[in-house]
Amino acid sequence: MRVLMLSWEYPPRIIGGLGRHVYHLSTSLASLGVKVHVVTKDHPGAPMYEESKGVHIYRVVNYPPDIPQEDWVPWVLQFNVALLERAVGLLNDIKNISVIHAHDWLVAHAAASLKHAYRIPVVATIHATEYGRHQGHLPGPMNRIIHQIEWWLTFESSRSICCSKYMHDQITEIFELPCDKVDIIPNGIDAESFKKDISIDLYRKKYAPPGSKLVFFVGRLVYEKGVQTVIEAMPLILEKIEDVKFVVGGSGPHMNQLISLVRELGLEESVTFTGHLDTDDLFAFYKIADLTVVPSLYEPFGMVVLESMAMGTPTIVADTGGLSEIVVHEETGLMFEPGNPKSLAAAILRILSDEKLAKRLSRDAMAYLGDKYNWNRIATRTIEVYRRAIREYEYQPRTLKLCPPIPDEAIS
Numbered sequence: 001m002r003v004l005m006l007s008w009e010y011p012p013r014i015i016g017g018l019g020r021h022v023y024h025l026s027t028s029l030a031s032l033g034v035k036v037h038v039v040t041k042d043h044p045g046a047p048m049y050e051e052s053k054g055v056h057i058y059r060v061v062n063y064p065p066d067i068p069q070e071d072w073v074p075w076v077l078q079f080n081v082a083l084l085e086r087a088v089g090l091l092n093d094i095k096n097i098s099v100i101h102a103h104d105w106l107v108a109h110a111a112a113s114l115k116h117a118y119r120i121p122v123v124a125t126i127h128a129t130e131y132g133r134h135q136g137h138l139p140g141p142m143n144r145i146i147h148q149i150e151w152w153l154t155f156e157s158s159r160s161i162c163c164s165k166y167m168h169d170q171i172t173e174i175f176e177l178p179c180d181k182v183d184i185i186p187n188g189i190d191a192e193s194f195k196k197d198i199s200i201d202l203y204r205k206k207y208a209p210p211g212s213k214l215v216f217f218v219g220r221l222v223y224e225k226g227v228q229t230v231i232e233a234m235p236l237i238l239e240k241i242e243d244v245k246f247v248v249g250g251s252g253p254h255m256n257q258l259i260s261l262v263r264e265l266g267l268e269e270s271v272t273f274t275g276h277l278d279t280d281d282l283f284a285f286y287k288i289a290d291l292t293v294v295p296s297l298y299e300p301f302g303m304v305v306l307e308s309m310a311m312g313t314p315t316i317v318a319d320t321g322g323l324s325e326i327v328v329h330e331e332t333g334l335m336f337e338p339g340n341p342k343s344l345a346a347a348i349l350r351i352l353s354d355e356k357l358a359k360r361l362s363r364d365a366m367a368y369l370g371d372k373y374n375w376n377r378i379a380t381r382t383i384e385v386y387r388r389a390i391r392e393y394e395y396q397p398r399t400l401k402l403c404p405p406i407p408d409e410a411i412s
Contacts, residue, residue, distance in 0.1 A: 001386065002035040002097045004090070004114070006083055006107035008076075010057060013043035016220045017303040018127050021187055022103055028188075028379035030054030037094065039087050041079065060086045073145055080109035091118055099123055099386045105130075105146060108153035115156060121393035123385060124157040126150065126167065131174050132298045132321075133224050151175045151403045158389040161382070163187050163301040164322030176404045183385050188375040189306040203284045207272060212243040213352050216289035216313070218277060218304055219296075221252030226295035226318060229339055231261050234270055236345035241352055245270060249277040249285060286311035291351045291358070297338050299323050305333070306373055309365040314358045316347045332365040 005026055009019035026036045030053060042048065042059040050057050060082040062075070087110060091097055102111035102124045115122045130138065130146040138144045154160045154175045160182045162168050168184050171177055208214040215237075219225045227248060237244050248258070248271065255273065262271045277285065286292065292308035294317040301322040308315045309332065317323040318338040327333040334350065337343040351358050 001033075001099070001383070002094065003029065003037070003099050003101055003386065004087065004097050004120075005036060005038045005101045005103065006087070006111055007038060007040050007103040008079065008106040010038055010040040010059075012046055013041055017187070017301075018103060020303065021125075021127070024188055024190060024375045025379060025382065026055045027053040028375040029382065032376070032379055032383065034379075034383065037090060037097075039083055039090065058086050058090060073142055076106050077109065080107065080113075083107060083110040084113055087114055088117075098390055101125070101386075102153060102157070103127065105150045105153055108149050108156070111153065112156040121158040121389045122153075122156055123159050123161065123389050124153050125161040125163075126154065126171055127163070128298075128300050129167075129170060129174065132167075132170055132300065133222075135224070135298060147174075148403045154181075158393050159183060159385050161185050161385060164325050166321045166325060167300045174404075183381075185378055185381050185385070186373060187301050187303050187306070188373045188378045189303075189310050189369065190375060200284045200287045203281075204288050207247055207285075208245060208288050209243075212245055213241060213290045214288055215244060215246045215348060215352075216249070216285050216292050217247070217295070218249035218282060218285070218292075219294075221248070221250050221254045221258060223254050224296060224298040225252075225254075226297045226339065227254070227258055228261055229295045229297075229318075229341055229344055230293055231258065231265065231267065231271060232341035233345040233348065234267050235265060236341060237348055237352075238270065240349055244352065245272065247271075247285060247289070248273045249282065250274075251276050282307070283311065286313045289313050291316060291348065293344070293348065294318065294323060295336075295338075295344060296320060296323065302326055306369065309333075309362075309369055312362045312366055314351050314361045315365065316344070316351065318344075328368070331361075332368045333361055 007022040009015045011019060011023050026038055030036050037056045039058045042061050046059060048059045062079045062082045097120055100111050100114055100120050100122045102122055104127050111122050129150055130143050138147055154177055162171055162182060162184060163186050165184060168182050172179050172182055217227055230246060234246055262268060286308060291314040294302055294304050296318050299321040305315055305317055305326050315333040317327045317333060317335055319335040320338045327335060329335045334347045336347045
């Protein structure tokens, strides 16, 4: 079986969890004998073509490299043209591609065009939705366009994959997808990679002085990740435990607002922003942290939860989305009410003040991971979806069908 994957990120280009997902899925598929060809965005220092762990990676140049947010959709269209230019030559040379696997709306135009030009079925993984990112609202024209492109990708796809029951229910409702066209396959964790030794002395001296407690967050800094809730909870935590540090790993468009909130609350000595973290940095922070917090307002899955569990770090998550499908409250972690600083502060204080509870949650979480989130298992299930898409595929010319109307309450 030969698969063409389209993704806007692939290591070393990592923007969020999507890039790591595509990497682990593609390398696991390759280890099972699938011929995987990934076409993706370029990255400084990365070759335009390479074969790594059995995966053929082709990178495309897209200009301009840095764009303001309001020009995001036009940039994506240019990126899809670059994807098409590379993929057409690739398909003409390789022949016998069985499936096109598209990851999110950012590659929808290229995926649909290749499907119709070469009559190859498309499988789409929907990692998140614009509707969900904005908590059921589409505040502007750009958001509505993205929503329509997401719907169009699912319409053009033979099968759609999502990572949780929460996402299954969301996309079948908002995109009016038949339930039997959607497969739930969770994200995975490479548990072995989290067992390597990392020197943490320098990190501890810099971020966690002797006697202090460290709360850790990592992720893209956007509003829906909920970092503001942790910052708002910090004064309540510091009233009970004086020396608590909150380390924020990652970058994103919401950073300046978060920094302003820290200043407004006088928390400059208690909150640190690290910027982007490479793998070694990430592992080190998991090791020195007293707990990891995942405070998302919207979260289709939550890779950070699996990483934190694999590292043996106690984990607190918002009771929302796919997070509540991973964490068992009081058994493998603690949950709190999304967006509620008091609820979050209470959960954090419980773990920071109860070492026995922290150790039990960590131990039970590591045991819980088991085989459920194993990448080979996930790759095997993905191959089954490919086979079903191939078996059931019957080419049909483009037909006129309109995106379901956006509910009035979603427009704000």
